[in-house]
Amino acid sequence: MPEKEIPLDKIITQGTVYKTASREVLIIEEIGTNSTTIGNMSIDRKVTTYLRDLVGPMHTTTSNLLGPLDLKDLFLVVPPETEFEWQGGSGTKARLLGRKQILAPGEKISGELDARFKAxxxxxxxxxxxxxxHGTDVAWPAGLEKEVLSLTPKTIEAYKFDDIIEVSIxxxxxxVAEGDWSITFYLDNNPIENIFGTNVKEGIDVLSMPRPPAGTTELEAFTLERFPITVFGDHTLSIRCKNQSGASKSPTTGTSITVTVTAVARYAKT
Structure with missing residues (x-):
């Protein structure tokens, strides 16, 4: 049993390699970053846990209400005398939250933590x-649906979408008005929402999927936690955007209507 366990709340910076002490174990349960591009943790020179600021910011603020990303059962373990670093945008930081164990002299980490470290x-x-x-100065016709994100895992991989999905147009x-645009999901080109009533618009309204949730837009993030979508190897997930307004939509002069999807998922390799 560890000599003591204390709160973990550390800031690390891209470009610096850190190393735990001989009796120190870090259990990272939440992680946040200020990187505006997707970065990852490296522990024992092995990459794991990819995120960016929109889905896992360093702090909860009025401009992003999410706060650091909760890793839940996919927490990270840094054993004693192990290198770790944040590999994100140049000079960006990561905030690591969770627990820190100080082991008794000669003590090894628990079997449970060692198993998670290896996994x-x-x-x-x-x-x-x-x-x-969609193209500079090109109008988006009513009813037209376009693919934004496509994912086909390798045979030995699987992705489970059971977390935040954010969309911006x-x-x-x-x-962008309520009811004008929706996001639809397809597995192997089959719509997940395949039945809907007369005059009912399929999909999730984009304004209900804020990127990110903020005090000036929508306070609550959209999540698939209750209705997860699992994509197994050699199958394809397609996330698409549809103009549901009933009228053609034009871009502002000299620009292109642009849709971005940012999603958090559980990754597993067998």
Whole structure:
């Protein structure tokens, strides 16, 4: 049993390699970053846990209400005398929260933590992001659906989408109104929502999927926690955007209507 366990709340910086002491164990349960591009943790020179600021910021603020990403059962373990670093945008930081164990002299980490340490290179939280641009000065017709993100895992991989999904639409002349745009999900080209009533618009309204949730937009993030989508190896997930307004939508002059999807998923390799 550890000599003591204390709170962990540390800031690390890209470009610096850190190393735990001989009696120190870090158990990272939440992680946040200020990196505007997707970065990852490296522990024992092995990559794991990809994220960016929109889905896992360093702090909860009015401009992003999420706060650090909760890793849940996919927490990270840094054993004694092990190198770790944040590999994100140049000079960016990561905030590591959780527990720190100080072991008794000669004590080894528990079997449970050792098992998680060995598994975390093949089982972790990851972030995916993709953008679709419709074309400069090109109108988006009513009813047209376009793919924004496509994912086909390798045979030995699986992704489980049971967390945050964020969407933004930029450069729409007149702005984005409730009910104008929706996000739809397809598995192997089959719609997940395959039945809907008369005059009912399929999909999730984009304004209900804030990127990110903020005090000036929507306070609550959209999540698939209750209705997860699992994508197994050699199968394809497609996330698409549809103009549901009933009218053609034009971009502001000299720009392109652009849709971006950012999603958090559980990654597993067998």
């Amino acid at each position: 975390q290179v093949n089982s972790y939280k990851t972030t995916l992001e993709a953008t679709y641009s 930029a450069n729409v002349s007149g702005g």
